Amino acid sequence: MEDFSFEARVLNTPYEKADVYHSLSMPVYNTAAYEFDSAEDMEAAFCGRTTDHAYSRITNPTVQYFEDRIRMITGAMGVTALNSGMAAISNTLMAIAYSGANIVTSRHLFGNTYSFLLNTLGAFGVETRFCDLTNPAEVRKHVDQNTCAIFLEVITNPQMEVADLKALSTIGKEAGVPLIADTTVVPFNIFKAVTFGVDIEIVSSTKYISGGATSTGGLILDYGTFDWSNSARLKDVSALVGSQKAFTFKMRKEIHRNLGAYMTPQVAYMQTLGIETMSIRFERQAATCLELAKELQELENIESVNYTGLPGNPYYDISTSQFGPLPGAMLTFNLASREACFAFMNKLKLIRRATNLFDNKTLAIHPASTIYGTFTEQQRVAMDVDSKTIRLSVGLETVNDLLTDIKQALP
Numbered sequence: 001m002e003d004f005s006f007e008a009r010v011l012n013t014p015y016e017k018a019d020v021y022h023s024l025s026m027p028v029y030n031t032a033a034y035e036f037d038s039a040e041d042m043e044a045a046f047c048g049r050t051t052d053h054a055y056s057r058i059t060n061p062t063v064q065y066f067e068d069r070i071r072m073i074t075g076a077m078g079v080t081a082l083n084s085g086m087a088a089i090s091n092t093l094m095a096i097a098y099s100g101a102n103i104v105t106s107r108h109l110f111g112n113t114y115s116f117l118l119n120t121l122g123a124f125g126v127e128t129r130f131c132d133l134t135n136p137a138e139v140r141k142h143v144d145q146n147t148c149a150i151f152l153e154v155i156t157n158p159q160m161e162v163a164d165l166k167a168l169s170t171i172g173k174e175a176g177v178p179l180i181a182d183t184t185v186v187p188f189n190i191f192k193a194v195t196f197g198v199d200i201e202i203v204s205s206t207k208y209i210s211g212g213a214t215s216t217g218g219l220i221l222d223y224g225t226f227d228w229s230n231s232a233r234l235k236d237v238s239a240l241v242g243s244q245k246a247f248t249f250k251m252r253k254e255i256h257r258n259l260g261a262y263m264t265p266q267v268a269y270m271q272t273l274g275i276e277t278m279s280i281r282f283e284r285q286a287a288t289c290l291e292l293a294k295e296l297q298e299l300e301n302i303e304s305v306n307y308t309g310l311p312g313n314p315y316y317d318i319s320t321s322q323f324g325p326l327p328g329a330m331l332t333f334n335l336a337s338r339e340a341c342f343a344f345m346n347k348l349k350l351i352r353r354a355t356n357l358f359d360n361k362t363l364a365i366h367p368a369s370t371i372y373g374t375f376t377e378q379q380r381v382a383m384d385v386d387s388k389t390i391r392l393s394v395g396l397e398t399v400n401d402l403l404t405d406i407k408q409a410l411p
């Protein structure tokens with residue numbers, strides 16, 4: 001299968017075991033538990049000597065098939081599917097962080113990720129070091145022997161900042177720290193995270209993969225590129241199963257079982273279908289997004305447009321080198337004031353007022369008053385969340401229809 005294109009591989013990943021009825025699509029195994037022929041078989045499965053399923057909090061055939069597809073199209077060594085992007089982020093960091101450890105990241109983070117680091121992990125003695133990830137010298141200064149990860153989002157939202165992944169990976173390699181990237185905003189068909197030095201990739205599959213906002217889901221992809229033998233949390237496991245396999249081993253045998261947020265079979269079924277059409281949806285949505293960004297630049301009442309695929313954008317070169325000419329289907333633009341943004345939102349007729357990204361429908365949100373609404377003004381300023389910004393997630397409508405709606409809603 002490796003010789004075939006992304007589209008061929010995503011559609012034709014074989015099952016681990018043949019289905020008894022030769023079903024052409026993977027059935028939904030709606031079951032919590034699995035029966036065994038003998039006590040010996042049961043012992044073998046529970047002790048990890050066979051890969052038979054035992055309980056659906058741990059593995060499930062429908063979910064495993066979804067994970068296999070992700071492995072097939074990305075080349076990742078280990079894939080774990082969970083019930084939200086936040087579950088993927090929290091499970092990953094819970095596997096490597098410890099009291100006294102620190103995580104080096106940017107203040108430009110998804111709201112719940114920021115809160116998870118500061119409030120949740122913070123309570124267990126894990127320090128978060130915020131710095132400018134686009135400045136390698138500053139990153140280097142923040143990394144020390146207790147740094148357990150450099151964590152970033154590949155295009156930050158809503159600031160749309162792009163760090164140089166290879167530069168961060170070099171810093172990580174020198175210091176023995178894994179580079180962990182949330183790549184939710186750019187899908188696998190255009191962005192090969194491992195080739196830029198990402199060791200662990202995290203995706204909210206709620207977005208492009210779910211196929212039109214059908215369900216929430218999250219993925220952890222381990223490329224097997226990091227040597228965990230010196231990791232405070234993973235050195236024992238490294239000695240047992242090898243330094244490359246330690247992270248996924250601990251994730252599958254301990255962390256995700258204990259935290260209990262495994263993907264459900266219904267969600268895996270919907271997302272397996274979703275990923276079949278992802279690349280064509282993405283091509284259409286991202287092309288519309290670029291076209292729309294260009295058109296919006298021409299409109300008088302729009303102060304500025306932010307899309308890293310626009311020539312002239314400060315991150316255009318690094319974005320193009322990492323993601324190609326169509327870096328996602330999300331853009332932001334600024335109006336004169338917060339009041340102008342509210343008036344614009346209220347006048348929209350076609351575009352939906354909703355959070356979420358990469359639905360088939362175009363969605364608009366005013367991030368400062370919603371996603372960051374409960375943050376203090378000081379925090380919003382520190383995170384560069386501007387109260388004059390509107391975020392658009394571009395769907396499958398035509399550029400003309402979207403422009404018509406935007407023009408009629410502008411002051």
Ligand SMILES: *Cc1c(COP(=O)(O)O)cnc(C)c1O
Pocket residue numbers: 084085086087110113153157182184185204205206207216217218357
């Ligand atoms: C949506 C999102 C998340 C969280 O994913 P959920 O599936 O909502 O838990 C994390 N990171 C980014 C960049 C996102 O867009």
